[in-house]
């Protein structure tokens with residue numbers, strides 16, 4: 001806790017954010033779609049005001065937040081500007097992250113995509129808002145396969161995903177499902193009644209002097225750990241493992257010992273790695289192909305692949321949990337969440353909320369979207385969403401009325 005209090009990142013304009021006027025969200029029923037029995041929300045508007053509007057009903061209710069904000073790369077993309085002054089970017093992110101923190105449930109987590117331009121500042125900013133003690137991981141995503149030989153210094157082919165829990169002690173991450181390929185390495189050469197197993201070495205690379213002792217094989221040979229190593233287990237533990245038939249010496253009982261890991265012991269899934277390769281979760285190219293299916297004339301420039309979001313939601317949520325993305329872009333998070341049976345709220349400021357998110361999410365509900373993760377999940381459609389806009393500012397309305405009264409007084 002001490003380092004949280006000491007931590008201070010300063011920049012021009014920090015904390016001088018305007019007082020937010022609470023605004024309500026108005027449903028536009030002609031744009032809502034599918035079943036009315038839904039909590040799913042597509043919101044067209046600035047996320048600062050929209051998050052503030054959600055605060056009253058959704059504080060402490062969101063299980064997983066994924067955001068993919070502008071990275072501040074200095075480019076002007078077709079659908080949004082990605083180059084603002086550094087402190088301006090921090091002023092964009094900080095008040096929004098404070099509100100997102102409020103919305104997260106006590107057992108929730110936030111996942112933020114970012115690249116090298118701002119990732120290290122974002123880490124410090126998030127440490128301040130979410131608490132350094134709640135930092136979980138910096139996932140590295142292999143976003144690009146090809147090399148840009150015209151790049152001046154490096155051909156950048158990864159993004160970061162910063163992961164924070166609202167409260168790391170309360171947060172539980174799910175495991176990843178095992179694949180057939182991973183199960184292929186398991187067999188049962190000794191017909192063990194506990195089923196198929198894979199073997200691992202019995203020696204540790206970092207030796208522990210007390211774990212250097214001889215082991216006698218079933219064929220009567222004496223074996224010591226390889227030079228510079230020790231056994232992985234203490235002598236007592238090794239005796240227990242031998243008794244339980246968890247050490248294998250080969251078909252003739254004459255080989256170096258191997259430790260048996262049963263598939264039944266690891267069946268609940270895999271602990272995720274922090275390096276996510278494109279073959280497992282897709283890359284930028286795959287994401288572009290996915291969004292072309294919804295708007296081929298005006299292709300959204302910076303989408304994420306549905307498989308990437310699927311991975312995040314698999315780890316961070318269960319069916320029925322609420323997912324929020326306040327920089328929705330082309331609607332990927334909402335689409336993936338919907339197909340995975342999660343509830344969702346998506347906020348987007350640009351017109352592509354109507355030109356990209358809306359048609360995409362309609363097709364998801366209809367079941368006509370068979371791209372992205374649809375086939376793997378056998379997605380056939382269903383559900384719906386409600387479309388909202390922010391109600392006009394009351395303050396502006398009042399100022400306008402005062403102004404009008406004043407002007408009218410001139411007429412009297």
Ligand SMILES: C[S@@+](CC[C@H](N)C(=O)[O-])C[C@H]1O[C@@H](n2cnc3c(N)ncnc32)[C@H](O)[C@@H]1O
Pocket residue numbers: 045046047048068069070071079080300302303304305326327328329330331332333347348349350
């Ligand atoms: C990198 S894109 C997100 C892409 C998205 N992950 C996808 O898969 O399509 C960032 C998005 O944030 C939106 N955005 C930027 N500032 C915003 C704000 N203040 N409120 C809501 N959306 C905003 C931009 O219009 C843009 O669509």
